[in-house]
Amino acid sequence: MLNIIASKLFELKSECNYRIALWKHARRLPALEERDRLIVDTLKQEGVYVTSITELGLDSTTELLKAARVQLSRMSAADNTPVGEKLPQIYTVTDVGEFSQWGREKRLLAIVENYIGLPIAFHGVHLRRDFPNTNQFGTLLWHKDSEDRRIIKIIVYLTDVEAHHGPFEYVPLSLTSLFSFNYYRIYHKLWQSGYLGIKDEQLKEVIPKKYWKSCTGPAGTVIFVDTKSVLHHGTLRTQQRDTLFFVYTANPPKRPELCTQYWDDTFPKPQLNTEAVVACKDDFCHG
Numbered sequence: 001m002l003n004i005i006a007s008k009l010f011e012l013k014s015e016c017n018y019r020i021a022l023w024k025h026a027r028r029l030p031a032l033e034e035r036d037r038l039i040v041d042t043l044k045q046e047g048v049y050v051t052s053i054t055e056l057g058l059d060s061t062t063e064l065l066k067a068a069r070v071q072l073s074r075m076s077a078a079d080n081t082p083v084g085e086k087l088p089q090i091y092t093v094t095d096v097g098e099f100s101q102w103g104r105e106k107r108l109l110a111i112v113e114n115y116i117g118l119p120i121a122f123h124g125v126h127l128r129r130d131f132p133n134t135n136q137f138g139t140l141l142w143h144k145d146s147e148d149r150r151i152i153k154i155i156v157y158l159t160d161v162e163a164h165h166g167p168f169e170y171v172p173l174s175l176t177s178l179f180s181f182n183y184y185r186i187y188h189k190l191w192q193s194g195y196l197g198i199k200d201e202q203l204k205e206v207i208p209k210k211y212w213k214s215c216t217g218p219a220g221t222v223i224f225v226d227t228k229s230v231l232h233h234g235t236l237r238t239q240q241r242d243t244l245f246f247v248y249t250a251n252p253p254k255r256p257e258l259c260t261q262y263w264d265d266t267f268p269k270p271q272l273n274t275e276a277v278v279a280c281k282d283d284f285c286h287g
């Protein structure tokens with residue numbers, strides 16, 4: 001009992017410190033370009049903002065896409081026969097200049113810091129190939145991430161993503177806001193799952209499917225999402241899907257131990273060789 005009280009007091013103190021830090025840092029936030037203000041405002045309202053890499057127009061985009069194409073050519077192709085539960089193939093590409101340079105573009109950092117409201121940490125980049133699956137498991141279950149109080153993931157589609165490629169899908173924040181009944185019903189279901197996540201059938205009992213937002217889009221689609229606040233998942237697919245995930249939290253995050261996977265040896269790290277970059281000549285490389 002005493003342990004529970006002590007841990008609740010600790011939690012309360014840490015929440016107060018967090019609120020004070022947000023208040024203090026509000027005056028130090030980096031300037032935002034007008035077009036980026038819309039991204040931050042939409043993130044605050046809906047938890048997600050969808051755009052395209054061309055629309056974003058960052059200087060290092062061409063290099064990023066070239067490097068991604070080279071790395072993808074080294075990954076194993078999907079056998080499109082659906083398997084019950086096949087894990088995605090993930091490479092940590094944080095140490096490869098072209099990826100970290102894009103992730104550290106000044107405009108992106110300003111967007112993330114204005115959203116998170118505190119000094120930020122860019123943890124790294126995963127290049128990810130998701131395979132056909134017939135069962136919901138892992139990140140195919142509806143869940144919320146738990147690295148920090150606010151997290152930004154920037155997802156870049158490297159291939160066209162239609163319904164059968166298993167798009168990123170989410171429930172808009174406005175339908176599950178903190179003081180709504182839905183928030184507590186979902187929280188209860190997540191708790192029952194041991195926070196692993198819930199299946200489509202369970203979510204349908206709270207939020208009808210017509211309100212779920214599926215992020216289909218062509219290669220180059222970019223999704224900004226707060227994966228802590230927004231209930232989300234990847235949908236079941238019959239065709240493979242290739243993506244990049246850039247990950248940011250406050251510095252330090254609430255759960256630093258969950259953030260090391262974006263730069264440590266949890267996943268393999270491919271080496272970029274310049275010859276391969278030069279050899280890469282298809283349209284998307286030069287997009």
Ligand SMILES: O=C(O)CCC(=O)C(=O)O
Nearest residue numbers: 139145167168227233234
């Ligand atoms: O695969 C997806 O679209 C979602 C992945 C996910 O849940 C995450 O990275 O937090």
Ligand SMILES: [Fe+2]
Nearest residue numbers: 139144145227
């Ligand atoms: Fe997630």
